[in-house]
Amino acid sequence: MRAVFCFINLEVAWMFVGLYCLAGMVSPSSSDGNSDELKYYEDEPWVFCLDPDTVTCLENGTHASYNRSTGMCELRNGSDCGGGENHFPSIQECNSSCNSAPKPPCSLELNEGLGKAYIPRWFFNTSSAS
Incomplete structure (x- = not known):
């Protein structure tokens, strides 16, 4: 037993x-040095550019906003905007905040990658838009 x-x-x-x-x-504990590898994107300036909330503006003036599908800042009608955070007083301010924003997936170039697995993959051709 x-x-x-x-x-x-x-x-x-x-x-x-x-x-x-x-x-x-x-x-892992914070003393092993791995804690500084964490990246908090909420502090990045481009986070405002990706805000999907609807922006409502008064009729007068113009403002700039980031177009997520084209990856560029565009001028729009209206000023004194509210609702979402994707509005800037000028195109220069929009560009300075949103240039580092992640590009839309379909705007990225073809990347052949490594290996010869011969697995069929599809990509969006930015030249022919197909």
């Missing part, structure tokens, strides 16, 4: 060792 009891205790001990190692891999 003692041999079975000793075997169970050893099994439980190995289970705790395994859980301890797994917890170390899943949630």
Whole structure:
């Protein structure tokens, strides 16, 4: 009976060792240096450019906003805008904030990639728009 009891205790001990190692891999502590690799995009200036909320403006004047489908800033009618955050007083301010915004997926060039797996892939040809 003692041999079975000793075997169970050893099994439980190995289970705790395994859980301890797994917890170390899943949630690294802040002292291991991996915490500065995290990137918080909410602090980036281009986050306002991707705001999908509807912007409502007064009739007079113009404002600039970032067009996510073209990846460029455009002048629009209206000033004193509210609602969303994708509105800027000038095209220069829009360009300075939104130039680093991620480009729309269909505007990216073809990337052949590595390997010869011969897996069929599709891409959007920006020259012929097809």
